[in-house]
Amino acid sequence: MDRKEFIKTSCTGVCVALGSGFIMSALLSACKTPLGVIKTAAKDNNVIIPLAEFEHTDYKLVRVNNYNYDLAIQKKEDGTFRVLVMMCTHASQPLTKTGNSYFCTLHGSQFSNTGAVLKGPAEKNMIELPSRIVSNNLTIKLNTSI
Numbered sequence: 001m002d003r004k005e006f007i008k009t010s011c012t013g014v015c016v017a018l019g020s021g022f023i024m025s026a027l028l029s030a031c032k033t034p035l036g037v038i039k040t041a042a043k044d045n046n047v048i049i050p051l052a053e054f055e056h057t058d059y060k061l062v063r064v065n066n067y068n069y070d071l072a073i074q075k076k077e078d079g080t081f082r083v084l085v086m087m088c089t090h091a092s093q094p095l096t097k098t099g100n101s102y103f104c105t106l107h108g109s110q111f112s113n114t115g116a117v118l119k120g121p122a123e124k125n126m127i128e129l130p131s132r133i134v135s136n137n138l139t140i141k142l143n144t145s146i
């Protein structure tokens with residue numbers, strides 16, 4: 001089979017597969033929640049995340065209902081957690097996780113995985129929220145002034 005025929009055959013197969021309702025449904029549902037994102041609600045400005053969420057990973061993104069920014073939660077080597085607000089401290093733009101750092105698409109600021117400014121124009125580090133372990137849960141106190 002030559003290259004042209006292979007592409008034609010492959011594309012036809014993919015198009016047929018994408019056309020089926022089952023495949024489309026599965027793809028769409030997979031797009032709703034990115035891997036590693038926990039959706040939850042706050043109660044009395046506290047967010048509670050079961051520690052079991054970190055059994056197989058040291059990093060989770062948390063999306064809290066009615067909170068303006070996602071939270072990046074990192075389990076540290078000593079067993080404690082770092083909770084960073086995914087907000088650029090330059091002009092409050094939501095940040096994007098890029099590999100081992102955070103990037104602001106508005107003016108290009110970059111922050112390390114600990115929230116420290118790597119590149120401006122932002123001058124302040126990312127906001128870290130207090131957290132503590134209670135029973136088998138991580139309790140995060142939201143900063144409601146953000």
Ligand code: FES
Pocket residue numbers: 088089090091092093104105106107108109120121122
């Ligand atoms: S808002 Fe992020 S760099 Fe300006």
